[in-house]
Amino acid sequence: MRALVRRRAHDAELTDEIRYHLERDVERRIARGESSAEAWSSARRQFGNVTVVAEEARAAARVEAIEQLIQDTRYAARGFRRAPRFALTVILTIGLGLGLVTSAFTIFDAYVLRLLNVRDPRSLFEMQMHDKWGRERNASWNEYQALTRANPAFSESFASIWIIARRDGEPVMLQAVTGGFFRMLGVSPALGRLLEPGDASAPGSGPVLVLSHRAWLAKFGGDSSVVGKTLRLRDRSYEVVGVAREGFDGLGETPPDVWVPISMAAALDDRAAASGADDPNAEDRRKIGAGDDRRERGARPERVGNSGDGRSTGA
């Protein structure tokens, strides 16, 4: 099992870099007589798929080899005993490989990397699994358990599954999360309550959902009587138990509309088999990382973040 660590501050720089490039190209094309719309579309075409480029650039900059990760976490763990307030959290993403099809540039543009709007974002680490060819892949439930069970470096973790459903002809972005998700990230509700560990106890249990603040405004007009209402998704009814606070858009690239307990993932998606399934390669993510298999580490002592953002080891 190989896992890599990713730091998100690094991506803000990449966004800025790419934006600068595209703006230069567009300016030049406009100066040559293209219309603004033509210039943007031809600049983007010549650039290539922005999402793919971003993924590959991120992959290229990562720290490789779990040996290094293990060393780092041992070092970090020693530090924590002296400074127990630093909690490293692990986020493992179990994706369903549904291949989010969206306009690459729009999504990328929305991927503004302000520091994540959650509690203590610098202590968050994301674990990405790779197959033996170095390609990114999803973790199985059992791998998630194994990784997080007796790991002294990580105090909390969560896993999630991404699902797209449709309602009234519009796509609904769902994130099915393990029980500790909201508590770990220190998110509070704007209305009602958020998901709790008790909601995700057994497969198929807990048909409840939490709306994102954004979705609540957009699809329910900010109506405060939405709590307690039922929402039908994929032929099942879900009770709305709450709305997340304003400004919380999850941690990923796309803001989810709705959070449900991970126990509901199987009901929502025909291909899903969340709890208990040991299925590491069933749903390979369509976004394949560059899979750079280099073993030697670069000369730079820093990990991914080039912004001088050091690890929050507290050592």
Place this chain on the structure above:
Amino acid sequence: MGDAKTDLLQGTLDLIVLRLLRGGPANGWDITQSIQVVSKGALEINYGSVYPALRRLEAQGFVKAEWGTSDNNRRARYYELTAAGRKQLATEREAWERFSAALGLILDAG
């Protein structure tokens, strides 16, 4: 998959970027334009592929990056060869020469 082919292309692009940086610090846009100019348009690449290449080189310590101001007064990320990068360029160039000489021999033989 086409992994070997991808590696070859990646390696070639990395070499090109290293070579172009020999002339001094440049940002990603500058580099793509240099590729156009220097190859006289013969080399057609997706401009975006330069960015993973730059980050690979950075991760390996062959270039270092710093934010600076561009000629049109905007913030851009500038890359510069390190000493290790210069050395790598020489090594790779040498390897490439040997490879193409060997290839030439094979292609020209009998």
